[in-house]
Amino acid sequence: MSTTEEDDDSAAADFIANSLSSKVFFRTISYRESLTVLTYSLLLEAFIATLNYYGDERFIENWSRVIGITGAMLIILANHVSYRFEHGRSNNLMGRALFDMVFLLCFALINRAYLLIIGQSNQLIPADIGEILGGVVVMIVLIFALEFLVSLLKYLLKFLRCPVL
């Protein structure tokens, strides 16, 4: 094996190790991340409430899923954009996944509390623990899948010289 090939292998191993490391994320975590999570959780909740309120309008009725998923994705991405602007560097794969989990947990709590306040639910946490655990597992899998796609998007943006993520 030539020296150049050895260097390439080493760089790839470093990249994977860096991507899956949560050390940097935890080392730099601060109140700014809490505020980001809270802000965008409120924004997502407001977005969903508005979508429901206008749920019977023809355009929203026909496109509700597309609008809902697109909106949620954009808000999740906004979290990462915000992180990049505040830290001067983008988050790695593990950092983004952890950030997403904290964000979705915060959103879930705000959502339940909101429904409780406006009288559309009578309990903060659903009684079915199995359902919650199942939901958490599915959520983790989806987050990693999503963040893998975000990594691809990042490379695309880098290629387009617009590295906002």
Place this chain on the structure above:
Amino acid sequence: MSRSLKVKLFISGVSLIVLVLIPLMKNNFNAPVTMIRWREVTWDDFQGLAKPFTAWGAGISSTIYVEFDSTQNKYIGYAAMNNQQSWTKESSIDSDYMLNHEQYHFNITEYYARILNEWIESRKVTYDEVQDKLIELRVRLDSWQYQYDHENNHSLYRGEQRRWEFKIDSLLSRFSPDSGYVSDYYSGGRVFMPTRPEFTKGTRSQVSAYRSYSVEKYGMFLSMVSRQYSGSLSNLMGSFYNTYKSDSLEIKSLHIDSTLYAYHEIAELYDSVEQESIIYRWVYTGDYLFKLTAKYPATSNTDGYKSIANTFIKSFQTIDTRPYWTEVSESSVDTVFIHDVEVSKLLENIKDLGHCWAQVSAAQYGFYGKPIIYDDGSILIPYCNTNHADSLVQELLVAHNGKQYSYDLTEQSYLYLTAEEVGRKEFSIDIGYTTSEQTKNGCLIFFSQSIVIDPKAK
């Protein structure tokens, strides 16, 4: 304060305002709520705040609730609308059509309330079971409300809107005694009409007594007419043809099939003057002629109307009326038993005046059902008077076996002859009336029609 912090605070503030405003606007800023139980709604029941920027004219908020009735010691489900969550725009309050659309949202809710009550009635239920069922039914209810709006495009597809109205009325009629069927117990005709029809009776062209049930709803006209007819089949077919010809109608299709009945015809027509489609179904049983009519607008999208028309036309059947009349005769006191009616006052009057009377055949004055011959030899004849033009009727009379009896007009009357009065041979019974002024050779005239009865023909 950093720029990113300002942005975050701005987003949070706007989000919070939205989250607070939406429930407040939904509830008309917490104005006092009246829960209106299921009934016909008016625009006054829509007190809520119209949604900003909405394309729709009105919205109704209704769902099912459960209460415990301590007197009956059971749970009762009911449908109710929230007047502050139901809203309308100023521009909509003149639209009965739009109000009707909202009414049927409420009717769907009522249907689910009845399903809930049916479920409660069928078993002993606990509070938790009722709550679980309530949640399940609310999910199904929401799905139906969505489907209703989706399929008729919020009432913009008129034909589909009408089809849904018919469908919801049909489902609600499941809980009524006749399950939405209208039966004419004189002729034996039966047809599905999910809303209460208008009933008329009379004599057509002085020769044919009829009983008619009709509904003008769903933007359509639906009717079933039973006629007493004993003429020839060829005359009958000729009259159908003349009907189609004289009305300048275009015949779209004609289907004749006499395997089940003496004569059976279904004709689909188009009326270019009224711009409507018409379906006629004629059924002749040998004793009665049934005419079913469904008329609907010939608009571009007629699928919904056509679906209603076909359901109505195909639902026709003839039933055995014997059990009904047997039950009526056993329970009712408001009937005509000709064997124990008192001697007519009229006859007393005639006697006093020294008059005689003359019997003449007259137009069909009454509509009678097929005589029911019992095993003991007695006979019951369902009979009702039909309206006629003569306002000078003095007395209603029945003549049998050389005797005359008077009777009163009642809706469900019948004549009952005991076995002794019947005998074994074919006989006739005359039913009719006298007038106070018309005479023949100085005698009062008894205008009558004869019903021929063969006691052996069970």
